[in-house]
Amino acid sequence: MGRYLAGRLIQTALVMLAMSLAVYLLIGLMPGDPIDLMVSGDPRITAADSERLRALHGLDRPLWERYLSWLGPALGGDLGYSRLHAQPVLSVLMPYLGNTALLMGLSFVLAVVLALPLGIWAARREGEPVDHAINLFCFAGISVPPFWLALLLMMLFAVALGWLPAGGVETVGGGGFWDRAVHLVLPVATLTLASVAGYARFMRASTIEVLRRDFVRTARAKGASESRVVLHHVLRNALLPVITLVALNFGALFSGALITETMFSYPGMGKMIYDAIMANDYNLALAGLLLATLLTLLANLAADLGYAALDPRVSLERAAA
Amino acid sequence: MMHALTAPLLRHSAHTRGWHRFLEHRPAAISAVVLAVLVLLAACQPLIVAAMGHDPDAVDLLARFEPPSWGHLLGTDELGRDVFLRLLAGGRVSLFVGVIAALIGTFVGTLVGICAGYYGGRIDSILMRTTDAVIALPLLPVLIVVAAIDPAKLGIPEAWRGGDGADLTRIVVIIALFGWTTVARLVRGAALALREQEFVRAATALGATPLRIMRVHLLPNMASPIIVATTLSVGHVILFESVLSFLGLGIQPPRASWGNMLTGAQELIWSAPMLVVYPGMLIFVTVMAFNFLGDGLQHALDPRATRRGERRTA
Numbered sequence: 001m002g003r004y005l006a007g008r009l010i011q012t013a014l015v016m017l018a019m020s021l022a023v024y025l026l027i028g029l030m031p032g033d034p035i036d037l038m039v040s041g042d043p044r045i046t047a048a049d050s051e052r053l054r055a056l057h058g059l060d061r062p063l064w065e066r067y068l069s070w071l072g073p074a075l076g077g078d079l080g081y082s083r084l085h086a087q088p089v090l091s092v093l094m095p096y097l098g099n100t101a102l103l104m105g106l107s108f109v110l111a112v113v114l115a116l117p118l119g120i121w122a123a124r125r126e127g128e129p130v131d132h133a134i135n136l137f138c139f140a141g142i143s144v145p146p147f148w149l150a151l152l153l154m155m156l157f158a159v160a161l162g163w164l165p166a167g168g169v170e171t172v173g174g175g176g177f178w179d180r181a182v183h184l185v186l187p188v189a190t191l192t193l194a195s196v197a198g199y200a201r202f203m204r205a206s207t208i209e210v211l212r213r214d215f216v217r218t219a220r221a222k223g224a225s226e227s228r229v230v231l232h233h234v235l236r237n238a239l240l241p242v243i244t245l246v247a248l249n250f251g252a253l254f255s256g257a258l259i260t261e262t263m264f265s266y267p268g269m270g271k272m273i274y275d276a277i278m279a280n281d282y283n284l285a286l287a288g289l290l291l292a293t294l295l296t297l298l299a300n301l302a303a304d305l306g307y308a309a310l311d312p313r314v315s316l317e318r319a320a321a
Numbered sequence: 322m323m324h325a326l327t328a329p330l331l332r333h334s335a336h337t338r339g340w341h342r343f344l345e346h347r348p349a350a351i352s353a354v355v356l357a358v359l360v361l362l363a364a365c366q367p368l369i370v371a372a373m374g375h376d377p378d379a380v381d382l383l384a385r386f387e388p389p390s391w392g393h394l395l396g397t398d399e400l401g402r403d404v405f406l407r408l409l410a411g412g413r414v415s416l417f418v419g420v421i422a423a424l425i426g427t428f429v430g431t432l433v434g435i436c437a438g439y440y441g442g443r444i445d446s447i448l449m450r451t452t453d454a455v456i457a458l459p460l461l462p463v464l465i466v467v468a469a470i471d472p473a474k475l476g477i478p479e480a481w482r483g484g485d486g487a488d489l490t491r492i493v494v495i496i497a498l499f500g501w502t503t504v505a506r507l508v509r510g511a512a513l514a515l516r517e518q519e520f521v522r523a524a525t526a527l528g529a530t531p532l533r534i535m536r537v538h539l540l541p542n543m544a545s546p547i548i549v550a551t552t553l554s555v556g557h558v559i560l561f562e563s564v565l566s567f568l569g570l571g572i573q574p575p576r577a578s579w580g581n582m583l584t585g586a587q588e589l590i591w592s593a594p595m596l597v598v599y600p601g602m603l604i605f606v607t608v609m610a611f612n613f614l615g616d617g618l619q620h621a622l623d624p625r626a627t628r629r630g631e632r633r634t635a
Contacts, residue, residue: 145560
């Protein structure tokens with residue numbers, strides 16, 4: 001176990017290193033640089049001044065040299081300074097990360113709690129009207145553009161009914177716990193609806209596979225109640241592949257969070273990354289993207305560990321060899 | 322002799338059975354009709370524009386937010402442009418981008434997957450680790466960065482960057498760049514399984530080159546899953562195109578796309594909700610139709626999956 005984990009962590013670190021280079025180069029290819037922005041903000045800066053400034057900040061050096069001089073401090077935890085927020089990147093990131101964790105965590109739990117019974121229900125009634133209805137719902141869920149779903153929910157609940165706020169995290173001037181909770185309803189609903197369909201499809205397919213197995217027939221034959229068959233024999237086996245698929249879907253969940261946060265002006269990581277890219281805040285965009293990638297890789301790792309914990313047949317040591 | 326006589330008959334009946342299985346899948350049959358109508362409308366868009374007599378991109382600030390009329394079938398938008406004609410123009414763009422980017426993605430994915438599956442060993446592990454890494458990316462933020470890069474800094478000559486279709490080419494390339502992974506994994510799996518089969522070994526023993534084996538023996542035998550995956554991927558591409566265009570990074574105005582027609586939508590939900598409903602509904606219906614179509618094709622082309630299903634319900 002320890003050896004396997006160490007190997008996987010080293011692998012993750014290598015992928016992160018490759019990603020940081022790739023993203024650094026990509027961001028270097030975005031139009032303009034910080035000096036261009038300074039020049040456009042201050043007409044007194046002459047061409048000679050901007051040359052001097054470029055040399056001073058190292059922007060005249062080739063991209064790979066700049067990457068190396070970014071990497072050193074970054075490994076020590078110094079990710080630079082955010083131009084947009086006028087604060088060190090690390091202290092900007094943390095509150096956004098917290099907000100996103102809240103949004104994604106709530107939506108994820110809700111989506112899983114809804115998807116498991118839906119998937120099992122559809123699988124047990126395969127080919128019947130209930131299955132068709134759930135199937136239709138799932139196809140709708142994976143086909144709906146999330147930003148449009150957000151707009152529809154806003155139109156219904158914020159404009160037409162006036163029950164819920166259309167965006168933000170709290171009423172201007174601050175509010176209590178209840179006020180924050182009310183602001184979370186629409187973003188969480190959007191993200192949940194956008195992910196529940198995919199999970200339910202995984203669960204349905206996986207449950208159908210397990211229901212065909214001999215041990216299910218044996219369990220029924222020996223007189224086990226239907227609820228015991230489903231909860232004890234089917235659920236645990238059906239859950240295994242679903243865990244992997246759901247964890248591999250973490251990147252998609254993050255993409256959904258970016259859209260949801262942008263639509264509802266919710267100050268989370270996704271919106272922060274989008275705003276940073278739009279405002280040419282390179283340091284912040286880079287750190288945000290790398291953090292998102294790291295979280296996705298760790299989710300995949302957690303899935304493999306969870307798989308091993310649930311399935312005694314899987315030996316991680318053997319997998320590592 | 323016997324074989325030669327029955328072979329065409331058998332092939333015919335296999336096709337008919339596939340066709341029946343497809344029609345049996347009612348949502349897929351309906352989706353095929355819906356898509357045919359959408360494609361027809363998109364193809365006839367220039368004719369319809371000529372018949373209606375106004376340019377979908379023409380701004381008329383004196384005729385903003387007009388209600389539907391015979392002159393403007395679905396009214397006008399916040400700049401006085403004809404909504405119906407813009408929806409048609411947007412559909413042309415979305416379908417074009419969806420199909421072309423999906424095809425390029427399939428081509429790249431097939432190439433990667435077949436090399437990985439056929440050669441195995443180190444080539445396989447390098448290609449598949451790369452695929453895994455791309456799959457692990459938080460796709461949308463990365464697409465936003467890629468969409469924001471300046472082609473001039475990549476050294477792409479001015480002649481390729483400017484011009485009328487620059488935003489179209491750009492979005493196709495960006496989406497195809499990341500859209501090949503599903504097909505790559507699928508094709509690799511199929512190639513791994515086929516590689517060990519007798520007829521492929523026989524071909525190898527007869528001295529067929531790897532290229533010939535891939536082209537003649539492997540590819541035709543994995544056509545079905547590739548067709549299904551491509552159909553599903555058209556839907557995904559249309560979704561991503563609409564999101565990027567909505568965020569202002571995809572198709573650029575004045576060219577209409579279903580995504581960029583919603584760019585100012587947060588203000589419109591108060592004043593003109595129908596302008597929000599139309600483009601989104603079209604994206605939704607089109608993507609859903611492609612998803613159902615893919616599902617139906619799988620049903621029709623993969624008899625094994627169906628037979629198992631039939632045994633279950635019987």
